[in-house]
Amino acid sequence: MRAGQTATLSCTIVPSSALQSVNIQWTKDGHTLSDSRYSQQPDGTLTIGSVKSSDSGMYTCTASTQQQLEQKQLQLRVQADLKITTAPNNIQVSEGSTALLPCVVSGDNVNIGWSRNGIPVRPDGRTILMSSDGSLILNNVKPSDEGTYTCNAYTGIYSVSATAEVRVSKDTQQGDDVPPECMDQPELANCELIVYARLCSNSYYSSFCCASCTRHSQNNGRLGRRG
Template identity: 30%
Template sequence: MSVAARNTFVCRVEPSDEGEYLCQAKNPAGSIETSARLRVHAAPSFVKTPSDVSIESGGTAMFECEAEGQPLPASFWSREGQQDLLFPGHTSLDGRVKVSLDGKLTIKDVRPADEGNYVCAAMNAAGSSLTKAALKVDSKS
């Protein structure tokens, strides 16, 4: 932090710099003070990233994804090339595809048509981030 020409600068801001800052001015006639709140935003970054899965047809595939940031990012899943967004709490009509409240994507009774890349996205006011993993379906022998 540096103070120059009646200004205060916080260089290389970090989340630990967030808080209330107080400015006081004094002279022989008296004093005055005011405060300002510094809020630090941090773009999402992944704490857990999904791994590629290779599974037999009929099995259950699971992908984990967890992001952090400030403010806490919203996360969702999508299948590459499709527009459907799968938010935490989502369950498909047939019950095969589910996203848990902690962001885990589960695909039950996996079929060859499920093969492809699955994208986990996280976004907040400071930015967005993507990570993906592949699902490969092996046919039963």
């Protein structure tokens, strides 16, 4: 069941007239219930208000008299609220650079998939990567990578999604003066973010993003000459 709902666990005594002489006790995973959200009804039924994922477990109803003892076990599974906590934004990136589309999801046993213009995106381990938190990374983007990207998160019958537009700008002068040995290493750093955060002056970061930092420096030089 979903988090926030009320759970009802029954423990039926037959015949019902025997209830007066029967002692009923509930435990969870072998431990006595102490939370105020747990309430035992006169007929032995256990109700749990506003359940959360930590309420998942094995519940045991023990019915005992002076002469007899019987137990019944019930498994309760509570799914945490499924929600995209960090969604992708519309972005415009330069051709040849890296695009990052975040998709961080809360919930239990969540599966995450991406699509572009309604067609599933398949990570290939090189130009298309998906991080452990579900975010999509597009390396060396091309004009054909433009489109509407949708992050789909689902668990069981529940699903949520978030959509963002990716636009690729082509700079005809970009890379003209970049030596062939000056290359980005996208597997070590997100060069788009390095340039954006103005970290190219840092030798550590610029060593991973030689091409992007060089192009950024060239573009700034061109803008300065124009001004």
